[in-house]
Amino acid sequence: MQPDPINIWSSVPDDLIARAADCDPSSVADIARLRKKFSADHVRAALDLTLARRKAQNKFPKKIVNKFLALPQAVEQASSYRAAKYKATRFKTCFDKDAHPSIPENRIIDLCCGIGGDALALSQILPSPDQLLAVDIDPLRTWMCKQNTGVQTLVTDITTPTFKQTLSNFDCYHIDPARRTTAGQRLWQLADIIPSPDYLAELVSLIPTGCTKLSPAINHDELSFPAEVEYLSEAGSLTQALAWTGKLAHNTSYTTATLLTKDNQTHTLTDQPTDVSSADCSSEKEYLFTIDPSVERARLIPHLASTLNLDIIHPKLGLLTSNTLSPADQSPFLKPYRLIAYMPWKESRIKNWLASHDAAIITIKTRDKTVNPDHLAPALRGTGNIPYTLFILRKNKSIITYITEPL
Secondary structure, X not given: OOOOHHHHHHOOOHHHXXXXXXXXXXXXXXXXXXXXXXXXXXXXXXXXXHHHHHHHOOOOOHHHHOOOOOOHHHHHHOOOHHHHHHHHHHHHHHHOOOOOOOOOOOOEEEEOOOOOHHHHHHHOOOOOHHHXXXXXXXXXXXXXXXXXXXXXXXXXXXXXXXXXXXXXXXXXXXXXXXXXXXXXXEOOOHHHOEOOHHHHHHHHHHOOOEEEEEOOOOOHHHOOOOOEEEEEEEOOEEEEEEXXXXXXXXXXXXXXXXXXXXOOOEEEEEEOOOOOOHHHEOOOOOEEEEEOHHHHHOOOHHHHHHHOOOEEOOOOOOEEEEOOOOOHHHOOOEEEEEEEEEEEOOHHHHHHHHHOOOEEEEEEEXXXXXXXXXXXXXHHOOOOOEEEEEEEEEEOOEEEEEEEEEO
């Protein structure tokens, strides 16, 4: 009979957790040293916790990490504290009694709660933690959620008819469908998520107001229910898409791009999504601007370009251009570069140009694996004093190189 994981985790000695924190979880010697004093199950749990907390340092404040109970893979799947807090602020609008005086209890249900990354932030905007119920099918992760957040939890299969009958007791939902198999393999297609897209549509029919956390690879028009899809970027890294419904959706015909910066600033762009066509494109000008990925995924490049009086170089390159630096250089969604030269890609030719222009460190930016930056950057690096950024991109049927100076 297999030991109960919750019993194991709840009885791991504090001394072992402290010792494991100084260990290398992959070191045979470290594991053997711990096994001399503690059981194999406890050592395994303590080392998993050590690895999970190390991963969590990039997602949660230190004061939370030091108390968090988690598995390594669960940390990878959890929303960062910054993203969870951001989402919770929109949920808070449903708990404004002046705005919604008819709602007596304002209860939220957090489905597929995992270790409680989102539940923690949601609990902090509620008048009482009893107004949140966190649910997951995994007993250990649900127990961890309870320890991490202090909210009510429930272990159950949320797709059963019996459970669905209870959903009408809630005013808002948050759901984070699984996008990995039990073996840890990523599921890229919307059709493969667990629970299924059909379940999500049924959930929205039962609780109209809420948020579904999805892969940022999803397209707005893939959803079978009305939603405002928001693409979330954290310091320039695209992390999740949010399908807002009911009272939490601002406009279900629009998409939203949101950038959360390292200095805790929030920047949002929203409009009707529009694809870039070749007819909208222009030749390269004095300055190039890279675009935050949230804007591109939200299909808001034409809107951003129009707002800042910029031109689009090509539908597939993700670059804007202008002969003037301002006002685009003030946009948090853009990073400016001065275009110094551009030419067809040929490694020897580019290397000669760089050598004759005092090149030092070279940064390579590319798309669709056009080149291998890890291999190419050291090969092109010079002994001079000027760092350059090279954009090596496939433009139509040719590969072109933009040699730029970051500003």
